[in-house]
Structure formats: C-alpha cells, structure tokens
Amino acid sequence: MMFRQRLTVVAAAAALAAAGLATGTAQAAAPAPQGKAKSGTLTASCSQAYLPLPDPSCTPGAYNPDVTQATIGQTICVSGWTATVRPPTSYTNALKVQQIARYGYADTNPSDYEEDHFVPLELGGAPRDPRNLWPEPRYGNEPAQSKDSVETRLKNAVCARKVTLAAARSAIAGDWTTALSRLGL
Numbered sequence: 001m002m003f004r005q006r007l008t009v010v011a012a013a014a015a016l017a018a019a020g021l022a023t024g025t026a027q028a029a030a031p032a033p034q035g036k037a038k039s040g041t042l043t044a045s046c047s048q049a050y051l052p053l054p055d056p057s058c059t060p061g062a063y064n065p066d067v068t069q070a071t072i073g074q075t076i077c078v079s080g081w082t083a084t085v086r087p088p089t090s091y092t093n094a095l096k097v098q099q100i101a102r103y104g105y106a107d108t109n110p111s112d113y114e115e116d117h118f119v120p121l122e123l124g125g126a127p128r129d130p131r132n133l134w135p136e137p138r139y140g141n142e143p144a145q146s147k148d149s150v151e152t153r154l155k156n157a158v159c160a161r162k163v164t165l166a167a168a169r170s171a172i173a174g175d176w177t178t179a180l181s182r183l184g185l
Helices: 002-018 081-085 089-103 143-159 165-174
Strands: 111-117 133-137
Touching: 089 111, 089 133, 143 165
Parallel strands: none
Antiparallel strands: 111 133
C-alpha cells in the first residue's frame, strides 16, 4: 500500500513537471510552516518514519523535463552530463540546513547529511527543485553510498536499453533499497 501511495506522489510530481511547474530551476522555497509545540518551540513538519527514504509529503521527487526516453542519448547517457546540471553547493547547503530543521533531526550538523536528489540526476531528476532534494543521513553503513551504486546501475541499465527510463524512475522512487531486484537487475 505504501508503495502505491509513493507512486501516486511521484506520478503527481511527474504531472507537475510535464506542466512546466517543476522545471528543475525552482529556487529553494522557505520551509513549510511548522506547528508550535506547547512550549513555543517549533516542531518538525516532515517525518523520519520513512527512513532510509524521505517523507513523500515533503520530498515527492520531481523530474527534469529535458530528460525523456527520447533524449537519454543526449542527456543522462552522456558521460559527465550530470555535472552540467548539478546545482552549486551554495544552493544545496542552504537548502540542507532548512530541510534538516523540517525533518526535525536531532543531529543538526550539515556534514552528517548528504543533500540527495530523491530522483537522481542520473535518471533525470530535477536538479534544483526542493521537492527532489532532501537531507539523507550518513549513518551506519553509509546508505548514501549504497543508494549511489543503485543509481549508477539503474542509469547503466537505462542506457543499455535493458529497462525504460520510466521503469527505473518508478523503481527508485518506490523504494531504492529494492529497485534493482524489482527490475531483475
């Protein structure tokens, strides 16, 4: 059931992208309004309950409209292409600090998080859209590195035409920890 809900959220983000609302050039929005606890302190507006995935209501994902199945040969399948669209750290670091607060992480040290693209740049995720970026914790066995290897394998499969771009995006957005097995990779 959670997988279907996540797909619905990702499909809605894709529809917004198709409508031109998630062009990958959006500026970081102010954090969503946060509730006040009785003591007057701010409470988190995003849940950590989905870890190692982001909260789908805060980070539903968004696509770069320049990346489609028809354009993969000129975009994601070109060596070094992601470096041409990756946002500067001045942008992602500021957004990361805001999002760490939104997620209510007890550890507020930005270096303990990777500002991660939920739909990776390697699969045509929107580079600057806050709906596609979240502060992924670097803890335990380094899940950020594990996710990076999944992203690369999915991109390689898309470029080798073993799976479609849509299938790879759906699998990683559903649950990156099972994406490869879902696609038989």
